[in-house]
């Protein structure tokens with residue numbers, strides 16, 4: 001055991017120096033941050049248009065008035081996101097796996113998966129929302145969903161699944177072939193090899209890019225406003241139309257930021273942890 | 282009876298014939314060492330036996346069944362053959378115990394409790410009892426390679442293929458891996474080893490096969506191959 005270890009004077013002196021250096025770095029970081037913020041603030045508030053901008057975009061009363069509605073709308077965005085995200089994950093992994101099937105009987109499925117990703121990665125999300133949102137009800141199909149909330153989810157899922165499928169596929173491709181060889185040589189079938197050996201490792205690798213796509217999906221839930229559901233952007237629009245003050249937009253923007261920032265930090269954290277593990281392994 | 286027979290196996294990569302009509306018979310409990318220069322085709326031959334590569338001509342039989350038959354089920358055949366690679370190829374996202382029990386549980390339908398107790402027994406036998414819950418990246422190279430061998434043994438293969446299992450290891454770690462192989466020979470495991478460890482090959486093999494540019498030039502008991510090689514190419518390889 002190491003209980004008999006008493007830090008030597010040399011080690012104590014070293015740690016004192018390290019702490020001093022840490023304090024110096026911290027104060028340097030603080031000073032430079034303060035300077036940048038102050039300069040930016042002065043530059044913006046001193047600009048000739050600032051008083052008007054402040055009045056129309058950063059009006060306290062308008063903020064307080066609109067916030068309850070915008071916040072209520074925002075819950076709808078969160079719901080859109082919470083429903084769409086798991087579906088995107090499952091379907092994306094499914095499409096990626098289908099593209100990896102090699103047996104000839106699966107050719108039609110594989111071709112379909114390729115066609116699907118090619119098409120839906122190419123269509124701008126906003127266009128897809130219009131096409132699904134107004135196109136599907138126009139078909140007047142029996143049992144086809146007609147409410148804008150569901151249609152919005154369908155459009156988002158169609159679009160994001162194609163991106164997420166590609167992320168999964170690159171993760172699967174990044175697993176070294178020797179891992180497959182090892183699994184197959186133990187007698188595991190293709191399916192078992194994917195399930196127990198390849199996919200679990202691939203998922204660990206693609207978590208950061210996946211979270212990135214999710215941040216993007218969170219934002220794009222606002223596009224569903226085009227179909228009419230009273231989500232955050234739509235609520236903000238209503239307030240803006242009434243008061244001709246743009247502060248509700250800023251309120252909505254702040255809410256979106258409040259949702260994506262924690263996710264971005266979480267992504268960084270995971271990436272750092274993965275890098276640390278690779279370095280230490 | 283012969284456990285494994287290899288008849289006139291050819292393997293080509295593009296225009297390059299890597300194996301040129303190799304014939305080899307391995308009996309039950311026999312230990313065969315493949316020796317030969319780098320690039321002579323040792324790994325390729327082992328990969329063909331394990332169906333990780335498809336042969337371009339010839340046939341391989343295991344227990345009298347032709348495993349190179351295109352109608353044979355490769356998954357079913359691989360269940361009876363274990364292979365260990367130079368680079369270990371352990372699954373990094375699984376503990377040592379899960380690495381070992383994956384195939385018994387998922388391929389052979391052994392219950393988890395039983396698979397784990399068997400795995401623990403064999404880990405104990407090879408001095409790795411305290412590593413069961415460890416992930417591969419926390420093990421030394423020698424420990425990883427021993428786990429890889431145990432993983433291949435856990436499905437009770439009829440035949441074990443070992444491809445230069447010590448050449449990625451520090452010289453001080455080589456012996457712990459060779460020790461396992463010696464033990465396996467004592468239990469009667471049939472093995473084919475590709476190796477550059479000549480002293481070890483001489484010590485453990487029943488038969489030495491010398492491969493040169495895809496041809497099995499000479500084979501026989503170690504004493505004959507090492508002390509009285511007949512073929513000039515063998516002499517050249519061994520004595521330089």
Ligand SMILES: Nc1ncnc2c1ncn2[C@@H]1O[C@H](COP(=O)(O)OP(=O)(O)OP(=O)(O)O)[C@@H](O)[C@H]1O
Nearest residue numbers: 294299317318319320321322323324325326445475
């Ligand atoms: N997938 C492949 N594609 C093309 N050529 C290959 C492939 N695998 C092996 N070869 C070639 O086949 C020949 C035999 O390779 P093999 O790995 O069997 O040799 P080896 O005897 O195991 O050598 P070493 O002692 O270096 O491991 C080499 O010339 C190699 O370049």
Ligand SMILES: [Mg+2]
Nearest residue numbers: 323324445475
């Ligand atoms: Mg080799």
